[in-house]
Amino acid sequence: MNGNRKIRVAVNGYGVIGKRVADAVARQDDMELAGVSDINADWRSRMVTQKGYRLFGAAKEQADLMREAGLDVSGTLEDLLAAADLVVDCTPKHVAAKNVEIYRQVGIKFIVQGGEKHTVTGHSFVAESSYVGALDRESTRVVSCNTTSIVRTLSALKNAGLLRRARGTLLRRATDPWESHLGGIMNTLVPEPEIPSHQGPDAKSVDPELDVVTMAVKVPETLAHLHYWAVQLTRPAEKEEVLEAFRSSSRIALIRMADGLTAINTVKELMADLGRPHDNLYEVALWSDMLKVEGDELFYGYMVDNQAIVIPETVDAIRALVGQIRDPNESIARTNAALGIGTIAKALGDQ
């Protein structure tokens, strides 16, 4: 690739993650959105052209259906891939694993999301932990929302020399807001049948050194996930030392109950007030005044906006695969600036 040319990015699957990835790519000054491909021909695909993005059908049949519905269609996925340097697959779980065959045939770099297994690409991505390992690769997998939060927070403790082992309980949102008329639990809590739940082992696909076990339960709300962690430190530590470790990550935002941020809906409202697209909380929002250190034991809780947290990671994964920017910190800083990551600390002051 010519060093000065913008990276042309295709997004396949314009759902919860795909629409946010498309918007985030459009905001990067070193990238351009080549277009978006999907299979549906309703209001969701209509929003693609409304935003000024080029729309493609996943195959001829879907492109024809879109045309019949009066949509302005630029061709098929094949045409889109021909006009792109890299494709981000945001189709539902297991669909991407099949699309990978198409990408390999065409010879285009690709990113899949956390619904797919590590083996689909052989590399799992969280920017602060595995950017360098993704440089120049054919593909990577941006891990799931929960796994991203686990790797970000535990890496911060690990890098400060504080992490021995971590045990977490995850309260998982039932479904995504836009599709909550189609399903999702009510008036119950559904424990995941196995311990450990998959997120702990999945974090080790990014960093095999992490000693982490997770347990999870599905809860009847749609806003976000909530995690509680008990961590054995390498030595007794002060609370301020731990907070300093978390502050070292630009993608962990310290918040406080004392500021009135006492529930996940209040944090989402803050994102709306900050003018974030889709009210996205890209950061792990970790309560500094709830955090407790007792000798060498650490306890804390945080919120994960499942719809948003993987978006900055996906943008960084694009740069890593293309390989023009070799330094993770440079990519992270560019992504953060383009998405407004850092505005929480500015708005709330020192936490």
Ligand SMILES: NC(=O)c1ccc[n+]([C@@H]2O[C@H](COP(=O)([O-])OP(=O)(O)OC[C@H]3O[C@@H](n4cnc5c(N)ncnc54)[C@H](O)[C@@H]3O)[C@@H](O)[C@H]2O)c1
């Ligand atoms: N929703 C979340 O909170 C979340 C968080 C992190 C990661 N992920 C992962 O991101 C991926 C996408 O999840 P999502 O929640 O955005 O799904 P989604 O169902 O909201 O969106 C998927 C989109 O892909 C389209 N699609 C389906 N089959 C297609 C095909 N063959 N070709 C092109 N488009 C097709 C659908 O019409 C839909 O618009 C999954 O791997 C998921 O596990 C989801």
